[in-house]
Amino acid sequence: MIDWTALMLIFGWRTRSTVEAAGAxxxxxxxxxxxxxxxxxxxxFTLFFVPVIPISTVKETVVCRQCGTEFDLGQVAVRxxxxxxxxxxxxxxxxxxxxxxxxxxxxxxxxxxxFSSFVTSVIAIICGHVAVAMIKRSESGNSGxxxxxxxxxxxxxxxxxxVALFIHxxxxxxxxxxxxxxxxVASAEPDENSPAGRLRFAExxxxxxxxxxxxxxxxxxxxxxxxxxxxxxxxxxxxxxxxGSKSGIFDFTNGEFLTYCELHxxxxxxxxxxxxxxxxxxxxxxxxSKIAWLIAIAETDxxxxxxxxxxxxxxxxxxYGDILVGRYPGDGEELVxxxxxxxxxxxxxxxxxxxxxxxxxxxxxxxxxxxxxxxxDQLPVAVDSRPSVQMPAAPPSDLVPAQPTAMQExxxxxxxxxxxxxxxxxxxxxxxxxxxxxxxxxQVGLIxxxxxxxxxxxxxxxxxxLVVGRIDQIVTVYDVAxxxxxxxxxxLDDLGVINAVARSANGxxxxxxxxxxxTGVMPIDGQGKLGDFEPLFDHGSSVEMVMPSPTYSFLxxxxxxxxxxxxxxxxxxxxxxxxxxxxxxxxxxxxxxKGSQAFATxxxxxxxxxxxxxxxxxxxxxxxxxxxxxxxxxxxxxxxVSSSREVVEFETxxxxxxxxxxxxxxxxxxxxxxxxxxxxxxxxxxVTVWDRTTGDQLAxxxxxxxxxxxxxxxxxxxxxxxxxxxxxxxxxxxFEIGE
Numbered sequence: 001m002i003d004w005t006a007l008m009l010i011f012g013w014r015t016r017s018t019v020e021a022a023g024a025x026x027x028x029x030x031x032x033x034x035x036x037x038x039x040x041x042x043x044x045f046t047l048f049f050v051p052v053i054p055i056s057t058v059k060e061t062v063v064c065r066q067c068g069t070e071f072d073l074g075q076v077a078v079r080x081x082x083x084x085x086x087x088x089x090x091x092x093x094x095x096x097x098x099x100x101x102x103x104x105x106x107x108x109x110x111x112x113x114x115f116s117s118f119v120t121s122v123i124a125i126i127c128g129h130v131a132v133a134m135i136k137r138s139e140s141g142n143s144g145x146x147x148x149x150x151x152x153x154x155x156x157x158x159x160x161x162x163v164a165l166f167i168h169x170x171x172x173x174x175x176x177x178x179x180x181x182x183x184x185v186a187s188a189e190p191d192e193n194s195p196a197g198r199l200r201f202a203e204x205x206x207x208x209x210x211x212x213x214x215x216x217x218x219x220x221x222x223x224x225x226x227x228x229x230x231x232x233x234x235x236x237x238x239x240x241x242x243x244g245s246k247s248g249i250f251d252f253t254n255g256e257f258l259t260y261c262e263l264h265x266x267x268x269x270x271x272x273x274x275x276x277x278x279x280x281x282x283x284x285x286x287x288x289s290k291i292a293w294l295i296a297i298a299e300t301d302x303x304x305x306x307x308x309x310x311x312x313x314x315x316x317x318x319x320y321g322d323i324l325v326g327r328y329p330g331d332g333e334e335l336v337x338x339x340x341x342x343x344x345x346x347x348x349x350x351x352x353x354x355x356x357x358x359x360x361x362x363x364x365x366x367x368x369x370x371x372x373x374x375x376x377d378q379l380p381v382a383v384d385s386r387p388s389v390q391m392p393a394a395p396p397s398d399l400v401p402a403q404p405t406a407m408q409e410x411x412x413x414x415x416x417x418x419x420x421x422x423x424x425x426x427x428x429x430x431x432x433x434x435x436x437x438x439x440x441x442x443q444v445g446l447i448x449x450x451x452x453x454x455x456x457x458x459x460x461x462x463x464x465x466l467v468v469g470r471i472d473q474i475v476t477v478y479d480v481a482x483x484x485x486x487x488x489x490x491x492l493d494d495l496g497v498i499n500a501v502a503r504s505a506n507g508x509x510x511x512x513x514x515x516x517x518x519t520g521v522m523p524i525d526g527q528g529k530l531g532d533f534e535p536l537f538d539h540g541s542s543v544e545m546v547m548p549s550p551t552y553s554f555l556x557x558x559x560x561x562x563x564x565x566x567x568x569x570x571x572x573x574x575x576x577x578x579x580x581x582x583x584x585x586x587x588x589x590x591x592x593x594k595g596s597q598a599f600a601t602x603x604x605x606x607x608x609x610x611x612x613x614x615x616x617x618x619x620x621x622x623x624x625x626x627x628x629x630x631x632x633x634x635x636x637x638x639x640x641v642s643s644s645r646e647v648v649e650f651e652t653x654x655x656x657x658x659x660x661x662x663x664x665x666x667x668x669x670x671x672x673x674x675x676x677x678x679x680x681x682x683x684x685x686x687v688t689v690w691d692r693t694t695g696d697q698l699a700x701x702x703x704x705x706x707x708x709x710x711x712x713x714x715x716x717x718x719x720x721x722x723x724x725x726x727x728x729x730x731x732x733x734x735f736e737i738g739e
Contacts, residue, residue, distance in 0.1 A: 268328075647690075
């Protein structure tokens, strides 16, 4: 249905009086020659109540300045300063002014329409200059000069933006010039495999949002880093600056901090397109740069080592702003201020891509016979291909440090000088844990789960198997006793990066949530073998949390953009219920053993809602701003949220604070024990156990790593916990918890 009210607000018409000229005439009332004004009343077409185009002339009159009497133009003869009757020339200047204004106005939206604004902006400029000149030469006043100047301003703005945008887009396209004989002429454009060509490709990736996520990169791990960086800096910008990140009329970011990550061994570049970057000036721009640098260090934790090169390049739609280049600090070291460099310094973060000595036909023939594989030592690479963003099944073995044993010293990984593959870093010696555990905790298993970063995991088969989901879209089942992989499912392209893994109430389904926005289930039999993936609901953004019902066959999932959805997965065709609970990432959820009241939180607010009606029952503000993780107790009576330097526990019914647990370093993963009043807080390379009744520290579970703890998993009886740090190539440690 047409919204006529909206149309009337946008388009309309109105009558307006305009002074066309001034002069003298023989006033019939005064009986002598008197000064006068010639005015006209016209009907105008309006745009947002602004008169734009004259439609018709209603009446033209002459007003005597002496007596104020109004006469019809046809009754008198109006003379200009030279005693000549004012004729058609007095209308020419206002008409050109109107044309200049109209063409200038329409030029702005036409900028993105194949640069057609070039023609309209030139017309606006020409008409505007001619109108101004005619008005200044005339002796009939300044009628129309404001409209002419407005048309000139709009025309010049549109012309400059059109030319700048055309040059920028033209620079993104390779030269296709041909010589006399049809051969391709060598272009001054850099080769797309050269550092300059790949930097240009990165710039094109962050030019506009299109239909992709805000994070882009040269590998899957780089994309994940870029996505986290983009999300974090957007939230930080909204906190630090009034208005946050908003998209203007000529900004193609949709309010997102579009980020491209170029990740290599020993270096990482984050190229960021800041929405409305020109609005950040002086101190505000410096603050934004400092925030971006700190976030870059946090997001590359576990990926870069001490002394590795790190850069953050911030730019607007066309031009670069601050380019920060520095070194990644060591563990516990004081941060060193980065240096502000020029654009040329970014080329060092794009090492030369490997080139093939084969001609294209030979490359094509070899590619048909030998499919790419991580086990192949030599892979043919087309000369005109960009560096591959396809992730191999596992990181190369020489990039994964060997695990130390009682009879073996750790092997130092031999890193290639120029590697396009993500890698892990060799952990330096960590000081021994001096805390004396007050409960019996001992390591009973070590799973050498070599491969890409594990995002989530869950125990199955009464604790005999551990199902893990990785960033390379693979789900693997490990035998806890032997550490061997007994089942692998790698046909999960629709899911994307596996973000969430959970166990159904009866233990025969693996519940999954992915970066692509899908949730789904996968059957697992009595031998730990996985079945085919069955997709469920598409959230439209990355799924961050999957929570199974402790009693029934349905799940609750939470997405990056705050959407909650719950639905059965036992074959029933019931449609999912959907609730837009938050405006940011869902960090945790709770489903009751019985009843219909459920909870969810984004760390800042606690939401109580009905599973039956899908309505929000209550929203409680928790008073926290910088949040990283959240967890609900098994009985649903408590929720804990990790902030920058502490974990705060709240009552779910009232939102009142129960207790605070101090942190030495930021925690990115916390979880309640399923059967005991304990809180497990992941830190850097270890998990601290707190007594919720007294607030005392009970134990420290050491994982012999400096990476932050990524995720944990409990057996249903709470006797065992599996822990894995972030980054690729990490081993899963299984601890048994006593009294």
